[in-house]
Amino acid sequence: MTQQTLADKKRKTVEQAEFTEDGRYKRKVRSFVLRTGRLSERQRNMMNENWATMGLDYQAEPFDFKAIFGNDNPVVLEIGFGMGKSLVEMAEQNPDKNYIGIEVHTPGVGACIAYAVEKQVKNLRVICHDATEILRDSIADHSLAGLQLYFPDPWHKTKHHKRRIVQPEFIVRILQKLTACGFIHFATDWENYAEHMLEVLQQFDSELANQSPTNNYIPRPDFRPLTKFEERGKNLGHGVWDLYFIRK
Ligand SMILES: C[S@@+](CC[C@H](N)C(=O)[O-])C[C@H]1O[C@@H](n2cnc3c(N)ncnc32)[C@H](O)[C@@H]1O
Secondary structure, eight states, X not given: XXXXXXXXXXXXXXXXXXXXXXXXXXXXXXXXXXXXXXXXHHHHHHHHXXXXXXXXXXXXXXXXXXXXXXXXXXXXXXXXXXXXXXXXXXXXXXXXXXXXXXXXXXXXXXXXXXXXXXXXXXXXXEEOSOHHHIIIIISOTTOEEEEEEESOOOOOSGGGGGGOSOOHHHHHHHHHHEEEEEEEEEEESOHXXXXXXXXXXXXXXXXXXXXXXXXXXXXXXXXXXXXHHHHHHHHTXXXXXXXXXXXX
């Protein structure tokens, strides 16, 4: 039998097992399905070799960002970075900010680390775990300068809409974690999800200011590098909707 390395084991530990009061396993509504995509040799090696410097594990107490990055720069969190190319590009373009990316798909985590190493990006850390648990337990309140979520799984079918990560309780959690004037930036290529995102965010009118001059979407900003899913959607003729809100 081949030896299970850190990268192989990560796939099985992307969430904490939770139990009901009478001790039964609690089934959660997840925003992801763990795809079976194979971890390439290079992705596995890059993950194993660089985890000590680039990886962060789930923890029940908040991370100490200053100790992690060695500076006080603002920290931006990205959920579901896919293969990580756009996140690495953003970190490279903004050395005065720190980035934390969360992704449950291990080949994506390996690919992101490989690209960050190639680009010699130092202001980025990655986490391979369910983002809702990381936000809840491992991120200190009022510690994030921004939260970005680009092309989250749209869960097209109505019966699956409950699996969409953007829900009122998700925004409540983000608001708890953002600093004053912190931003929320969402993008999607699925119009029905864009409308859902807008509807949910508008419920927080007293806490969030929409930066759209038309009070709905903003034009695609240049500072957001093209993501892999965005490119795929573009080739299929999909539109793109960006939502940008600032905490009041
Ligand atoms: C449709 S893909 C988009 C990836 C990337 N942002 C892009 O635009 O190319 C959505 C990603 O979010 C990840 N994801 C979904 N729910 C997540 C969660 N709760 N925690 C971490 N990652 C999650 C999925 O594994 C998937 O890779």
